Amino acid sequence: MHYEKELKRLNEYQKEAVLDESDACIVNANVGSGKTTVLISKIIYLHYAKDISYKDMIVLTFTNKAANEIKERLIASDDSIQLEELEGFGTFHSVALHLLKSILPVEKMEYTKDFVVIEPEEELDIAMRIIQEEKLKIKYKNRLIKRLEQATSIEKEEEKISRYDDDIFKLVQLLKEEKIKQNKMTFSDILKNANILLEDYKIEPKWIIIDEVQDSDKLQLDFIDKLKSMNTKLFAVGDPNQVIYSWRGSSLNVVYTLKHRYNARELSLPINYRSSSSILEAARCFQQNGDNLIGARETGNKIVVKNQYNPFNEACYLADKIKEIHNAGVPYKEIAIFYRLQNQSQVFEDVFLKNEIPFEVSMKKTIRDIPVLNWVIKLLRFCVNPNDFSSAIYVLSNKDYGDRMTEKAARKIVKEQNIIKSELLEKMYNFFNECSNITKSDEIYTYFEFDKYIRPTAATYKEDKESICTLLDIIMEYVKEKQMPFLNGLRNFINSSALYGVNILHKDISSDEDSVKLMTLHASKGLEFSYVFITGVNYGLIPLHTRDMEEEEEQRLFFVGITRAKDYLELSYYTNPDYQRVASGESRYIYMIPQKLIQNDKVKNESVNLQELKKQIQEAKTQGKKEEIAVVEAVNNKEEAEVDKSAEIPVVEGANQASIKKVRHKKYGTGKVLKEDDMMIEVEFENYGVKEFIKAFSELEFL
DNA sequence: CGCATGTGGATTTTT
DNA sequence: TCCACATGCG
Numbered sequence: 001m002h003y004e005k006e007l008k009r010l011n012e013y014q015k016e017a018v019l020d021e022s023d024a025c026i027v028n029a030n031v032g033s034g035k036t037t038v039l040i041s042k043i044i045y046l047h048y049a050k051d052i053s054y055k056d057m058i059v060l061t062f063t064n065k066a067a068n069e070i071k072e073r074l075i076a077s078d079d080s081i082q083l084e085e086l087e088g089f090g091t092f093h094s095v096a097l098h099l100l101k102s103i104l105p106v107e108k109m110e111y112t113k114d115f116v117v118i119e120p121e122e123e124l125d126i127a128m129r130i131i132q133e134e135k136l137k138i139k140y141k142n143r144l145i146k147r148l149e150q151a152t153s154i155e156k157e158e159e160k161i162s163r164y165d166d167d168i169f170k171l172v173q174l175l176k177e178e179k180i181k182q183n184k185m186t187f188s189d190i191l192k193n194a195n196i197l198l199e200d201y202k203i204e205p206k207w208i209i210i211d212e213v214q215d216s217d218k219l220q221l222d223f224i225d226k227l228k229s230m231n232t233k234l235f236a237v238g239d240p241n242q243v244i245y246s247w248r249g250s251s252l253n254v255v256y257t258l259k260h261r262y263n264a265r266e267l268s269l270p271i272n273y274r275s276s277s278s279i280l281e282a283a284r285c286f287q288q289n290g291d292n293l294i295g296a297r298e299t300g301n302k303i304v305v306k307n308q309y310n311p312f313n314e315a316c317y318l319a320d321k322i323k324e325i326h327n328a329g330v331p332y333k334e335i336a337i338f339y340r341l342q343n344q345s346q347v348f349e350d351v352f353l354k355n356e357i358p359f360e361v362s363m364k365k366t367i368r369d370i371p372v373l374n375w376v377i378k379l380l381r382f383c384v385n386p387n388d389f390s391s392a393i394y395v396l397s398n399k400d401y402g403d404r405m406t407e408k409a410a411r412k413i414v415k416e417q418n419i420i421k422s423e424l425l426e427k428m429y430n431f432f433n434e435c436s437n438i439t440k441s442d443e444i445y446t447y448f449e450f451d452k453y454i455r456p457t458a459a460t461y462k463e464d465k466e467s468i469c470t471l472l473d474i475i476m477e478y479v480k481e482k483q484m485p486f487l488n489g490l491r492n493f494i495n496s497s498a499l500y501g502v503n504i505l506h507k508d509i510s511s512d513e514d515s516v517k518l519m520t521l522h523a524s525k526g527l528e529f530s531y532v533f534i535t536g537v538n539y540g541l542i543p544l545h546t547r548d549m550e551e552e553e554e555q556r557l558f559f560v561g562i563t564r565a566k567d568y569l570e571l572s573y574y575t576n577p578d579y580q581r582v583a584s585g586e587s588r589y590i591y592m593i594p595q596k597l598i599q600n601d602k603v604k605n606e607s608v609n610l611q612e613l614k615k616q617i618q619e620a621k622t623q624g625k626k627e628e629i630a631v632v633e634a635v636n637n638k639e640e641a642e643v644d645k646s647a648e649i650p651v652v653e654g655a656n657q658a659s660i661k662k663v664r665h666k667k668y669g670t671g672k673v674l675k676e677d678d679m680m681i682e683v684e685f686e687n688y689g690v691k692e693f694i695k696a697f698s699e700l701e702f703l
Numbered sequence: 704c705g706c707a708t709g710t711g712g713a714t715t716t717t718t
Numbered sequence: 719t720c721c722a723c724a725t726g727c728g
Contacts, residue, residue, distance in 0.1 A: 063717060093718045117718090140724065143711080187718045215717090248716065341714065499718060522715045544714055545719085557715080581713090581719085709725080 002078070003048040006041050010034075013269050017237075018042045024234040024262035026213070026255055028290045031283070031563040032274030032528065035237050036066075039211055040073050042235060046207060047078075054085040056206040058227060060092050062215050064500065066526070067091055070211070088205065092220045093187055093499055096194035100185075104197040111193070114385060114491070115183045117498040119368055120145065123175070123186050126390070130174050136167040148172060182390065187499070191219040198226035205232055213238035213258065217249030221257065234262055240289040244522055244557045272563075274528055276300020279562065279569050282593045286559035288552065302599040304570040305590055311344065311578050314535060315351035322357055322516060325531060332358055334530035336517040338561050340541050341579075345518045352516065362519035367497065372454060372464040373471050375401040377497055379424075379448070383431040384491040389414050396422060402453050424453065438486050441472035521561045532565035534558075537573045537590055540582035558589055 007015060014034055017027045018041045029035040043059065046052040061067040067090045074089075075081050087098055100106050101113060124145060131138050140147060151168045154160055160169045179185065185193065208227055210216075213236040216224070228234060236258060243252050258264055270291045272280055277295040282303050284293055308314035322335055337348060345361050352359045367373045375398055378391040385391075389411075396403045397410035403422050405413075412418075419426035427448055435447055445468065454464045479489030493500075517529070521542075536542060543554030562569060573586040661673040663683055671683040 091718065119718090140710080142724070146711095190718085245716075247714085520715065546714070553715095705728090707725105707727085710723090712722085713720095 003041075003045045006044050006077070010038070010041060011271055013267070013271065014038045014041070017267050017269065018045050020235070020265065020267065022233075022265040024258070024264035025236070026258055026264045026266050027235075027237045028255065028266065028268040029237050029239050030268070030270055030272055030291065030293050031239065031242065031560075032272040033269035034271075034273065035239075035269065036069065036073070036211070038269065039209065039237055040070060040077070042209065043070075043074060044077060052206050054081065055088065057088055057209060058095060058203075058205045058207070059086075059089040059209045059211070060095060060220075060224070061211045062091060064091055064094070066211055067094070092223055093190050096190045096223060097496060097499060099203065100190065100194055100197070103203070104194060104201055106193070106197070108197065109193055110180045111185070112183055114495065115185055116381065116385065116388070116495045117190065118184045118186055119366070119498045120186060121368060122184070123148075123179070126178055126182070126184075127171060127175050129390075130171060130178060134170075134174060136171055136174075138168060138171060139164040139166045148175070182388065183385070188219060191223055195219070195222050195226050198223075202229055203227055204229040208232055208234050210234075210236040210238075212242075214240050214243050214252075214254050215245055215250045216254050217251075219249075221254065224258075225261070228262075234258075234264065236264075241287055241556055242525060242560055244525065244553060244560060246553055270294045271296050273297070274566055275563060276567055278302055278597050279565050279567075282569070282597050283559055283562045285592045285594070286555050286562065286589070288556065288559075301568050303593065303597050304568075304599050304601055305586070306570060306572040306601045307586070308535075308572050308574050310574050310576040311347045311536070312351070314572060314574070315347045318348070318533060318535075319351050319355040319357055322352075323355070330530060332514045332516045333512070335533075336519065336524065336527070336529040336531070336564065337533045337535060338519060338521050338524050338564070339535050340521060340544055342520060344536060348518055358513075358515035360513065360515045360517055362517065362523040367471075370467055372401060372460070373467050376450075376468055376471060377494065379428060380490065380494050383428050384487075384494050386429065386432075392425065392428065395428070396425065400455065424448075432487065436485070436487050439476075441469065441476045444472050444475075445469065521557050524564050525560050528564050528566055530566045531568045531570075532561070533570045533572065534561050535572050536577065536579075536582075537571045537587045538577050538582050538585065539587045541577065541579060542587050542589060545581050555589070 007018065010018065011034075014037065017025070017038050027035075027038065029038070039059075043054075043057065046057065047054060059067075059070060061070065071083075071086055071089055074086070075083075087102075088095060090098070097117065100115075106113060106115065127144060127148065128141075130136065131141070138144070138147075147168060148171070151160075151162075151172050154169075162168045179189065205227060208224060210224065215238075224234070238255060240252060240255050243250060246252065255266075259266060268291045271294045273296050275283070275295070276297050276299060278300050280293050280295040280297075287293060306317075308317065318337065322332070325335060326332060339345065342363075349359070349361060367377055375395065379395045379402075382388050382392040382395060392414045393407065393410045395401075396413065397405055397407040403410075403424055405422075413421045413425060417425075417429070419429055431447070435444070438444060438447075450465070450468055454461060454468070475490060475493050478493045479486055482489050482492065484492065517527075521534070534542075539545075542558060543551055571590060573590065574582075575584050577584060661676075662670060663673060664670045674682045674684050676682070
C-alpha cells in the first residue's frame with residue numbers, strides 16, 4: 001500500500017500523530033522534528049487508509065510558501081492528484097476567499113461574486129477620500145490605520161465614543177459602506193465576512209488540518225471554529241516555542257485555547273534531526289515551553305562566540321570567513337547571516353559586493369512597491385470591473401503614468417464616461433470586447449500602447465517596460481494554468497492579486513540560488529542552514545531594547561535563530577556598535593549558554609591595531625562613502641596579504657622618481673600617486689579612479 | 704508662527 | 719526610556 005511506505009519512514013512519535021483518530025489533536029512539534037513530513041503523511045494516510053477525499057479536507061497554512069510546499073510534496077508523492085482537488089488547501093485567507101467566491105452567499109452582505117481584494121494602503125486611500133468628501137473631523141490622521149483598527153474592534157454601540165472627540169466611528173461606518181459599494185474587501189474582511197456567512201452555511205469538511213497553528217490570531221481561530229462541525233476532525237501542528245509574531249495578533253495561548261475548546265488530545269514530536277547536539281544544548285537554554293528537545297545527531301562543533309569591534313569590521317571578517325568556508329567545499333547557500341534589524345544588512349551588502357561574494361537579502365516586495373505595476377494593476381482592474389471608478393481615476397490622474405491629468409479632471413471624465421477626452425479610458429472600456437481572444441502577453445502591451453503612457457524619456461522607462469512585461473507574462477501563465485477563458489482568468493487574477501501577486505516578482509529567499517542568505521531573525525523562521533552567523537548579540541539589540549514586556553518573545557526569537565543551524569553556529573557582539581541605545585559588550589543571552597559549549601575566539605592583537613587605525617582614520621576624516629570603500633580595500637588587502645605572504649610587496653622607501661610616482665595594484669592596474677604620508681597613500685588609477693589605502697597593507701608595487 | 708501639551712512609537716511582517 | 723510629531727492656543 002502506498003501509505004505504508006510513507007509510515008515506515010517515521011519515528012514512533014510521528015507515527016502516533018499520523019495514526020491518531022481523536023476528534024481533535026494538537027501536536028507540539030519541536031524545531032526540526034519533521035512537522036511538515038507528519039502533516040503530509042497524515043493527509044496521505046487519511047486519503048488512502050481512511051478513504052477521505054482531498055476535497056473533504058481543509059488544510060490551512062499562514063503563508064503561500066508553506067501552502068505551496070505542502071501541495072508540491074503531495075503531488076510529488078501521488079501523481080494522480082488533480083490540482084482542483086486541493087482547493088481547500090491554502091492559507092487561511094486564500095481558503096476563505098475561495099469559499100466566498102464559490103460557495104458562500106456574499107450577496108447577503110451586499111457584495112457580488114466579482115468583489116476585489118485590496119491591500120491595506122488602498123483602504124487607507126478610501127478612508128482619506130471619505131474624510132475629505134464628508135468633511136469629517138479626524139485627529140491623528142498619521143496613525144489612521146491603527147486608529148481604524150482599534151475603532152473597528154469595538155462592537156458594542158455604547159462603547160463607540162471617540163476618546164479624541166472626533167468622527168472616527170462615523171468614518172468606520174462610512175468606510176464599511178463604501179467598501180461594499182466599491183465591492184472591495186481587505187485581508188481581514190475576507191476572514192470576517194467568511195466567518196459571518198459560515199454561521200448559516202456549513203461547509204462540514206471531514207478534516208481540518210492546520211500548520212504552524214501557534215501563529216493563529218483571533219480571526220483565524222474564529223475561522224477554524226466556524227468551519228468545524230460536529231463531524232469534523234481537527235489536526236493541528238505547532239510549536240509554542242516559536243511564537244515570534246504576538247505583536248501581529250498571535251498569542252502564546254493558542255495551543256491551550258484549542259486544547260480546551262475542542263478537548264483535544266495533545267501529542268508531541270520531541271526529536272530534532274536538524275542540529276548537532278551542541279547547538280541543541282545551547283538552544284535548550286532558551287526553550288520556554290513543552291517537552292525537552294531530544295537530539296538525534298553527534299556532538300558537533302562548539303558554538304563560537306566572537307567579539308567584533310564594530311559592524312563594519314565584522315562584515316570584513318565574515319567576508320573572509322565565508323570565502324574560507326566556501327573554499328573548503330561548502331556551497332554559499334548553506335551559509336546564513338542573521339541580525340535583529342533590517343538596516344543591519346547594509347554593511348554586509350556593501351562589503352560582500354566588494355568582495356564578490358554572492359548574496360541575497362530577504363526583503364518583502366509587493367506589486368505596490370513597484371509604482372508602474374501598481375498603475376497597471378489598477379488599469380486592468382477597471383477593464384475587468386467598469387464600476388471601479390476610483391481605479392480609473394487613479395489611472396488617469398497618476399503623476400508618472402497615463403494621461404497625468406488632475407484628479408478633479410479625471411473624476412469628471414470618468415463619471416461622465418467621456419471617452420473622447422481620453423484615449424486611454426476608451427481603451428479600458430473597449431478592452432472587454434476587443435481582447436477576449438488574447439493568447440500572448442505582448443498583445444496586451446500593444447493594445448494599450450503602454451510605451452505611450454510610461455514616458456519613453458524617463459530614466460525608469462526600460463525598467464518599467466520590463467516590469468510590465470514580467471507581470472503580463474505571469475498573468476498569461478496563471479490563466480493558462482487555471483485553464484480558463486482569457487477574460488475570466490484575468491479577472492480572477494486581478495481581483496485577488498493583492499493576495500497572490502505579492503511575492504510573484506521577487507525570487508524567494510529560499511530559492512536554490514547559490515548565495516549567502518542575509519535576513520532578520522524573524523525571516524529565518526522555517527529555514528535551515530549548515531552555517532549560521534548571528535550578529536549583533538549585544539544587549540539592546542538582542543534582546544532589543546523595548547518596553548520590557550516582550551522580553552520573553554525576544555528570547556524565543558533567539559531560540560528560533562539558534563535552531564536554524566545544522567552544523568556550525570557563531571554568535572558575535574560588538575565592542576562599538578554603531579547603533580543608538582545599544583550597549584557595548586555581549587548580551588546576557590551569551591552568558592545563558594554554558595561555558596563548556598562555547599569556544600571563545602579572541603580577536604588577534606594585530607587586528608585590534610588595524611581596527612584602532614581605521615577608527616582614527618574615520619574620525620579624522622569627514623565622513624563619506626568614499627573613505628569607507630577605500631578602507632574596505634585596505635582591510636581586504638591586509639587580509640589577502642595575510643593569506644599569501646609571498647605576494648606581499650613592501651612599500652619601497654625613497655623611490656628615485658622625483659615628481660610623479662607610478663604604482664601597480666593587483667586588481668586596479670597602474671595609477672599615479674596623488675598623496676602620501678606615513679600612514680596613508682592615495683592613488684588615481686586609470687580605470688578605477690581615486691582610491692585610498694593604508695600604506696602598510698596596500699600591496700602596491702612601485703614602478 | 705511659536706510654544707506648550709499630549710500621544711504613542713521605537714523593532715519584527717504575512718495575508 | 720526618549721524622541722518625533724500632531725494639535726491647539728495665543
